[in-house]
Amino acid sequence: MSTALGAQSNSETASATPRSVGSRKPLASKAVRPRFSPDEFFGHQPASSAALPNPEPLIENLTRCVIEILAGARDLEQISRWVTDEVYRHLLKRVVLAARARQAKGQKVNRPAFTIGSTTLCEPRDGVVEAVVIVRGRARTRAVALRLEGMDQRWRATAINVL
Numbered sequence: 001m002s003t004a005l006g007a008q009s010n011s012e013t014a015s016a017t018p019r020s021v022g023s024r025k026p027l028a029s030k031a032v033r034p035r036f037s038p039d040e041f042f043g044h045q046p047a048s049s050a051a052l053p054n055p056e057p058l059i060e061n062l063t064r065c066v067i068e069i070l071a072g073a074r075d076l077e078q079i080s081r082w083v084t085d086e087v088y089r090h091l092l093k094r095v096v097l098a099a100r101a102r103q104a105k106g107q108k109v110n111r112p113a114f115t116i117g118s119t120t121l122c123e124p125r126d127g128v129v130e131a132v133v134i135v136r137g138r139a140r141t142r143a144v145a146l147r148l149e150g151m152d153q154r155w156r157a158t159a160i161n162v163l
Helices: 002-021 038-042 056-071 076-082 085-105
Strands: 114-125 128-137 141-151 154-162
Touching: 056 076, 056 085, 056 114, 056 128, 056 141, 056 154, 076 085, 076 154, 085 154
Parallel strands: none
Antiparallel strands: 114 128, 128 141, 141 154
């Protein structure tokens, strides 16, 4: 008898619990969309390659600037308009490491002497250009890989790697 009463009280409490938490049935899940997405209006707007200028001069100038920035002959802020925040942070880390290495070796900051070699361009999709630029210096030859994306009616570098 006590087991029957115990079972009855458990079923009563089980049925009473959902009603006390919420007496309404859950509504069918509707996707609530805001009237507008702020990123849609105020975020970076992608641009088509047709609406953008020729990327080759920018690629060569960015390459020249990045090599000079890493050598300490140019300020990183000078290219901040042409790179994304992630690229800026990446280059800032490289600048700090290069400055520490120069200081540890007791080297002065000198403007590097180099020439821009061949440039290879590739367009993986509309509004995106990937390039590799060969840079020949006195001591060694380097490759600079860049990815430009069309944002806000201009090219911006979303990746820069000096190899």
